[in-house]
Amino acid sequence: MGEQYRVVALGGAGAMGRPVVEALAGRADIAELVIADRDTAAAARLAVKYANASAATVDASDPVRLRELFRDADLVVNTTGPFFRLGVPILRAAIESRTHYADICDDWEPTLDMLAMDAQARDAGVIAVIGAGASPGTSNMLAALATRELDTVEDVHTAWPVDVPFVGDDPADGAAGGESAAVVHWMQQLSGTIRIWAGGAPAERPPLEPVRLDYPGLGAGTAYTVGHPEPLTLPMTCSIIRDSACVMVVKPETAAYLMTLREEIDRGSLSLEQAAAAIESPTAGRFARSALRRLSLRGPGALPPFFALATGVRDGRPCRIGARLIGSPRGMARATGIPLSLAAAQILDGSVRAPGVHPPDAVLDPERYFEELSAHCDPPRTGRDEVVRVDRTP
Structure with missing residues (x-):
């Protein structure tokens, strides 16, 4: 032995x-x-x-x-x-x-x-x-597969699903899982400011900013930024000369509701725990405010649910490499x-x-x-x- x-x-x-x-x-x-x-x-x-x-x-x-x-x-x-x-x-x-x-x-x-x-x-x-x-973890491994095929890495985005169909979905998870530590964490990372990589350097930005991505072979769509470690750690393992962010693949109506909660958290009228509870039990007032905002938001389009996307140069030509998860623990x-x-x-x-x-x-x-x-x-x-x-x- x-x-x-x-x-x-x-x-x-x-x-x-x-x-x-x-x-x-x-x-x-x-x-x-x-x-x-x-x-x-x-x-x-x-x-x-x-x-x-x-x-x-x-x-x-x-x-x-x-x-x-x-x-x-x-x-x-x-x-x-x-x-x-x-x-x-x-x-x-x-x-x-x-x-x-x-x-x-x-x-x-x-x-x-x-x-x-x-x-x-x-x-x-x-x-x-x-x-x-x-995410982080599997997302980093996807990014490693994508970036290693490029001679020069310009942008890297990692993405994970919120309310779009995914092979790893489990109906027992429910919509948000109640006031768990994971949902409280999520509310924190959707409020205040988050750290991303912009123009080749760390940058502070508000969360839930729209990012338009074009995934090779599938098509384009819009995802929304969230505070996660990948934009901080990926530049440590490959030289990203432009932008990197972690984004959520999410329907416009859900993104709009999250933006409404973010405003209340940032005003101090809603704690992280209260915001987590509001995911499971939305009020009519928040729904109404979200409905107006939703009209200006774009959806995920053809984006896959869980992926890393790297853009850059390979053999002297512009190139996009995507790595997506097609199997997962449930x-x-x-x-x-x-x-x-x-x-x-x-x-x-x-x-x-x-x-x-x-x-x-x-x-x-x-x-x-x-x-x-x-x-x-x-x-x-x-x-x-x-x-x-x-x-x-x-």
């Missing part, structure tokens, strides 16, 4: 954590999988399903308990949010414990703070892969948690060797990533080509 590891699944009993636990529990090289969660009963119920799992109680805001939990672990996989509150202190505890780390952070603000901890991680010999979920929780387990696998088997804080596309092998993702799709696929399709202008 080869080397054996102890892995801590922080938040492992939660919606995002359970798919990670399920995927990692079957690995022969994990001697102990610690399901660490503030919900002790849920962690215990999940742990009894797997021979190599145990349960632990943890408050993710307690740095002393985190260091104690991480001290004898080889790897921490973190699905505990919201990351704009917990991402930095949890990564700090992992670095101080000299424990490798991977998470699903999808907030751009703590992404910057965690990237700034790169020197600390390198000094401690810690590998940290942040934002290894769906539901938001699995589509986010399974990618984290794939990142963990590349850390555990030594494929990722460089200490430091990294975005996924800086250290993960995209070919292997999509090959392994195929086995976790619903229904299972048989390889990379059944999960991702790369499209090119002639």
